[in-house]
Amino acid sequence: MTLLKLESVETHISQYHILQGVTMDIQAGEVTVLLGRNGAGKTTTLRTIMGLNAASGGQILFKGEPVEKLPAYQIARRGIGYVPEDQGIFADLTVDETLRIAMKRGDPAARERLSWMLELFPDLAAFRERKSGLLSGGQKQMLAIARAYVGNSELLLIDEPSKGLAPIMVRKLVEALRLMRERTTVLLVEQNFMMAQAIGDAFYLMDEGRIVSGGSMAALNEDHELRRKYLGIA
Numbered sequence: 001m002t003l004l005k006l007e008s009v010e011t012h013i014s015q016y017h018i019l020q021g022v023t024m025d026i027q028a029g030e031v032t033v034l035l036g037r038n039g040a041g042k043t044t045t046l047r048t049i050m051g052l053n054a055a056s057g058g059q060i061l062f063k064g065e066p067v068e069k070l071p072a073y074q075i076a077r078r079g080i081g082y083v084p085e086d087q088g089i090f091a092d093l094t095v096d097e098t099l100r101i102a103m104k105r106g107d108p109a110a111r112e113r114l115s116w117m118l119e120l121f122p123d124l125a126a127f128r129e130r131k132s133g134l135l136s137g138g139q140k141q142m143l144a145i146a147r148a149y150v151g152n153s154e155l156l157l158i159d160e161p162s163k164g165l166a167p168i169m170v171r172k173l174v175e176a177l178r179l180m181r182e183r184t185t186v187l188l189v190e191q192n193f194m195m196a197q198a199i200g201d202a203f204y205l206m207d208e209g210r211i212v213s214g215g216s217m218a219a220l221n222e223d224h225e226l227r228r229k230y231l232g233i234a
């Protein structure tokens with residue numbers, strides 16, 4: 001089932017034409033990885049879906065309904081969560097406070113989601129009373145993902161979670177995201193191809209503001225030419 005559909009989405013940032021007709025189909029219950037070199041437009045794609053950059057053309061359908069004209073907070077309310085590259089964590093709040101603020105009032109399932117996140121990320125359970133600013137980079141990433149999920153996100157947009165993390169942290173994230181796929185849908189920007197391979201069901205490849213390829217991760221694994229041309233890996 002298609003959860004999110006982008007149809008010929010265009011985005012301008014000041015005078016620059018950044019997204020030049022982006023078309024994608026995100027299937028529910030899958031991890032879709034958005035790949036491409038630096039500056040290809042991956043972050044702008046996530047920000048446009050989230051309403052943080054305005055789409056200047058095309059359509060974005062979430063559960064079949066157009067969202068491209070809605071402000072970001074309404075898009076979040078519809079069930080899309082965003083984990084930006086810098087995580088957007090408030091340093092002065094504890095882990096516990098960060099997660100509780102994300103819980104929607106009158107949402108009976110929120111507690112259950114919170115306890116699942118603490119199970120999935122034992123580091124967060126261990127440091128519940130710690131100020132978020134004192135967490136390691138990997139723990140902040142876990143907290144940002146958990147916060148987005150606890151806030152009832154049916155779709156998580158996650159921007160380069162492995163960036164700057166030690167390999168052990170990357171492995172923990174891979175394990176957690178694999179399990180999360182059973183309950184949510186993820187659109188992941190990831191430059192670490194090992195991580196993309198380990199958790200991606202599907203991929204899209206961007207270059208210069210356009211989607212140049214897409215399909216199953218298994219197909220990308222076989223396509224050495226495509227990987228060499230756009231990702232610089234054989």
Ligand SMILES: Nc1ncnc2c1ncn2[C@@H]1O[C@H](COP(=O)(O)OP(=O)(O)OP(=O)(O)O)[C@@H](O)[C@H]1O
Binds near residue numbers: 016018039042044
């Ligand atoms: N605020 C801005 N003003 C001008 N140009 C911008 C702005 N934000 C992004 N761009 C340009 O848009 C293009 C796409 O940027 P974007 O951050 O989406 O790429 P990306 O694929 O996520 O790359 P990276 O991995 O480096 O973040 C780049 O050429 C970038 O310089």
